[in-house]
Amino acid sequence: MGCCNRRCGLIAGAVFGAVVAILGGALIPLGKSVIEETVEKEVVIEPGTTAYDNFVSTGAKVYRQFWFFDVQNAQEVLQTGVSPVVVEKGPYTYRTRYLPKENITFDPNQTVSFMLPMGAIFEPSMSVGPEEDKVTSLNLAVAGAYSKVPKVVHMVLEKLIKATNSSLFQSRTVNEMLWGYHDPLLKGTIGLFSPYNGTFDGKYNVFNGKDDISKVGMINKWQGKRTLNFWNDTYCDMINGTDASSFPPFLDKKKPLYFFSSDICRSVSASYEQSLNLKGIEVYRYTLQPNTMASPTVNPDNHCFCKDKESTKNCTLAGVLDISACKDDNPIYISLAHFLHGSESLYDSVKGLNPSKEHHVTYLDVEPTTGFTLRFAKKIQVNMMYGPSKVITVFKKVKDYTIFPVVWMNETATLDDETADMLKKELISRIEMLDTIQKALLGTGVVIFALCLISYCMVRRKQSLIV
Template sequence: MGCCNRRCGLIAGAVVGALVAILGGILFPVGDIIIQGTVETEAVIEPGTTAYENWVAAGAKVYRQFWLFDVMNPLEVLEYGATPAVVERGPYTYMTRYLARDNITFHLNHTVTFLLPNGAIFEPSMSVGTEDDKITSLNLAVAGAYSAIPTELHSIVETLIKTTNSSLFQRRTVKELLFGYTDPILRGDVGFFLDYNQTYDGPYDVFTGKDDIAKVGKIDMWKGSRSLGFWNDEYCDKLNGTDASSFPPFVNKKEPLFFFSSDICRSVSASYESTMNLKGIDVYRYSLHPSTLASPLDNPDNKCFCSNMKTTKNCTLAGVLDISTCQEGRPVYISLPHFLHGSPSLRTDVIGLNPHEEHHKTFLDVEPTTGFTLNFAKRIQVNMMYGPSKVITVLKKVKDYTIFPLVWLNEVKEICTTYFEACGCNLAKSEGDVNQQSSSFLFSDRQRHWMMKQPRCSRRSSYLVSRCWTSYSRTDSRERCSPGGVGDQRSRSVGADFSQDKATCAKGETKGRRAFRP
């Protein structure tokens, strides 16, 4: 049974419990106790619960859409010191989370250890082209050597660049840039996400919630430590919250949600934005606050994340996070796409960037009763830094330190596109009796047994109960809404929202898969 079906069961159990309690004449406090008890029992991460069945499996697939920045004027930059001009190409879409958690071990202190498998399977029908498309991008070896090697040794870098006939920019395929190629300068493999494919994230140690449901899913340790050790500061190195796939039940929208992201080597918080209706279910939308990547001048809590005074202009630069300390010294900077919420200088140093709040922000849609994240979009941009040099020829025309955009990604879950009734557990518009028997066959035996013991309820007027959603994903994956565009459209500034209904899928198929056309 797919993860959406399992979530459907737990969410529906809470809804049915509420109906039975209210329409059956039970006092509200009693109904609340029943609902709370059911959710708290099923939300514990241990074998036999709904949460465990959902947690342990691969569940809904996760995709990463990549937009790469293609340099339009590399010769002008090298010869005349022109401002780089870029056009983004994409999306190039990969299925990245499709394997179940691995090496699961439960401990006596009510925690569980596991690994998250990573992978990357190219999805042609969700992409604008092939992995062999060529992109002109920054030369990672040149930019990396410029920062990693002391200035007094830049003559060595100059010699290596000349002997290998390299330059500040290079033309590579999408696949090479994303997942690696052999660089002539370094004589080794480099890539934007070199160590991602066929690797693991973790190990993670998270609380099961057995002794305290308020701690369920919260991270106790990552890679065997309770401190990240990247920032030399207790606050910045703190592991705070969950991995964002779920949160403790009974979410309070007045409080922020905390989660850790290994991609950016830190914990962050998201604030309540609005209540939305997702396929018939009310969810709380949380988004990252602009202060997350603000300069220490505006957000003093970020001072411990500022490590390079030169490139951050004495820690006054907003919108970027230097993660070189967790990237083995490579000059990698993380930001929101198109430097959203960043200092204006970041966008004037590179022509062609157009940040858009709705298209480039990171958000989570969380069902408040269960704490499950039903929909999300994690949007991150990867950048590298280079600067002026009196020794390295390809950098002699560079006027100032430049944080250059390489690629931005949109990580999304395969949105469920059919309603609760497609699961066979419809709690829809009805006259008269509400028949729990017709809507309970997807629940666990424990849930079904509890529901069967409840009295039937009736109401003269018709009513509409929230509808749950479940995945629309056939075994052969021949029908699926795509997160991106298709055809000969080679450049897109925004990604199509993955929350489109099945009805909005294009009628034409490409290589056996249906693609969404905005």
């Protein structure tokens, strides 16, 4: 009778274990559904959601750090035509994007429109010196005029340069180079980012994700248009992805992330590189790929980004993007910092550059379930071009077209501890708790079932031997 009760108990235990395991297994799809529903509710851009709070005003502090390329041999370049030798000087740090979005309007087609105000506040404690520090750099007005003025009127430009005592290089303060100064040649204000304070980026129109979560944050229009008009090509003028502050939830490592940057006047993509732990939160790191700025001979998709065949060596030059079409025809060339992934000729033209993937790559650290970008570093370099001239004195010794690096910047932000704790408490911890319960039920049930089944078999075997 005792053996019978023991066998019955083991059978009951096995059944109980099986039921618990089945319950744990059944919770997996149910739990996944609950997680998806919770996340989708919180990432929709509408008042009351986690996404909306971050959408209106960035919680993390955003900084722009600038490193200038200080010319060490300006007179030698002018007198003998040797390559400029530069030394990196920086960082000079400014806090940006501290102003909330303006004119937020919810449209009937499940989109939301807004304007992004621009502003910069100098941060002395994060800089190597004051804004009054001087750098010897390219004369923006002279280089700009050289690119804009046809060769047939170089004599006129020569007279203006001499009359204003201008030269190929100049010494200016950091503040002047970035935000503007009165130039005698142009008789107006010129600066790398002038005007900036008090201006706006946009108008943006993005999908709020309410009717289709896979489109949340995707740019529908920029400046009232669904495509750009800079490149005169359907492919290059496409506006793809988000503004990189967030992406649709439930990331797939195999798929790249697309985003549009008004700084470089085009859309780009970033690919998964590795998983990291950021303040207790798993993030996927995405980086720009080397072929992003490759020449069309290597990456045919870039054929329509090549505008000036003369200075880009018939579109074989890698690493630079002529964005003059979207910068009022100012001869601005964008590249990665220190011409990372650029052609060797770029380093031959200017000495002192040291590209490094560790220090100069652009990356995004994105939380994979929500699609929120929790840390990023956008690193781009502003360059200008100049070349030889038989008429203009300051260019007579120049042997070939030179794309000169003026400054590179790192726009960066990392979520703060308070936001990290909120995300872990309100969202990630709940997801992890549900996942733990599922695994615990499934694991416990399987163990109970296996132990009871093994014990039952052992009891049966022992009983049969006795008989």
